[in-house]
Amino acid sequence: MxxxxxxxxxxxxxxxxxxxxxxxxxxxxxxxxxxxxxxxxxxxxxxxxxxxxxxxxxxxxxxxxxxxxxxxxxxxxxxxxxxxxxxxxxxxxxxxxxxxxxxxxxxxxxxxxxxxxxxxxxxxxxxxxxxxxxxxxxxxxxxxxxxxxxMVANTAATRPWRIIASENSGRDVKTAGFIGALEGVPAHASSSIKFCRIAEGAADLYPRFGEVSEWDAAAGHAILNAAGGGIMRLDGAPLIYGDRAGGFLIRGFVAYANDAAREAALAALT
Incomplete structure (x- = not known):
């Protein structure tokens, strides 16, 4: 159907x-x-x-x-x-x-x-x-x-990178280190709005360290994919859904607007 x-x-x-x-x-x-x-x-x-x-x-x-x-x-x-x-x-x-x-x-x-x-x-x-x-x-x-x-995500290799994160978890040490490594400009937002800010071209990266549930990311992921961006796990692997054995948990990810943002994020994570 x-x-x-x-x-x-x-x-x-x-x-x-x-x-x-x-x-x-x-x-x-x-x-x-x-x-x-x-x-x-x-x-x-x-x-x-x-x-x-x-x-x-x-x-x-x-x-x-x-x-x-x-x-x-x-x-x-x-x-x-x-x-x-x-x-x-x-x-x-x-x-x-x-x-x-x-x-x-x-x-x-x-x-x-x-x-x-x-x-x-x-x-x-x-x-x-x-x-x-x-x-x-x-x-x-x-x-x-x-x-x-x-709605289309940013296609340019923007400098400085515009990095959006959660109001609470986005202020932790790992997120601060990620933003610092990229010399990025930080912004904060709550819920799945963060994915949508990238999809509409208002941000370039959204890092998330720590566990989130699949239902926190799936809809935003679909929208970001449709706008030309994407999401990867912290090791660069694709984010696949349906991990029943793992409690439907995602152990960190980075959402990105374009390939240049993805490569910059990977460099900052290594």
Whole structure:
């Protein structure tokens, strides 16, 4: 069964509406067994996405952050959905705006379709093979108010390198050393917005040292691929998804805008 990117966009918008509704009504954060935070917004958004994907592609399993936390982990196979219903829960719980809905389709270990939607700002990013695009939505209604336009990552060997990283982990010693080795200009952002800043040409590199879950990266990875960039592991190997035995964890990566940025990153990592 063919999965259309527009269908994933519609699901992300529906989840975003629910997240904003919970935010306006008020909520309390809880702590999961792994120590991470969860809110009713995470749970309701994932329920909307899971039901929508089941109707859209009933034979394609979904690996979702909250489903995994509940112990619902289907066999992936060659084709599956990778979902983070609310990426950036910690910032969301504190009242911040840089949280996203992430939906990706994984095929043979690689993300081929991806949607990242930021409900608070209305920013929408989407990608399919060789075509990335961005739009602006009304945060209150999730209706598209600025139509989709093509999006392309920077193709030049920019100097100094513009390096974006997480608000918290992006300030650690390894990240600081990476930025220093490249004599880069640092910037900070939260959630999957970092991938999208590279995809839209506003940054060149995003290093991440330490573990993250596959659902934190898959949608942004698909969009960045579509915009002409990519992601590699810290040793330069391709990032392949579906590591069930490893708990769907990624042990570090660098996202890059172009080949020159990739080579510069590899030099800084050695």
């Amino acid at each position: 063919s999965v259309q990117l527009d269908s994933l966009i519609a699901l992300a918008l529906a989840a975003g509406r629910e997240i904003n509704a919970v935010r306006e009504a008020g909520f309390e954060a809880q702590t999961k067994l792994d120590g991470s935070l969860v809110t009713i917004a995470d749970q309701r958004a994932e329920a909307i996405i899971e039901q929508g994907l089941r109707e859209l592609a009933p034979n394609v399993p979904m690996i979702g952050e909250e489903a995994v936390a509940e112990g619902r982990i289907p066999e992936c196979g060659d084709r599956w959905f990778c979902v983070d219903p609310l990426d950036g829960t910690k910032g969301f719980a504190k009242g911040g705006d840089e949280f996203t809905v992430n939906i990706a389709l994984i095929e043979n270990g690689l993300p081929t379709l991806g949607v990242v939607y930021a409900p608070a700002s209305g920013e929408m990013f989407a990608g399919e093979p060789n075509a990335a695009r961005t739009a602006r939505c009304d945060p209150h209604t999730a209706e598209i108010v600025k139509p989709f336009a093509p």
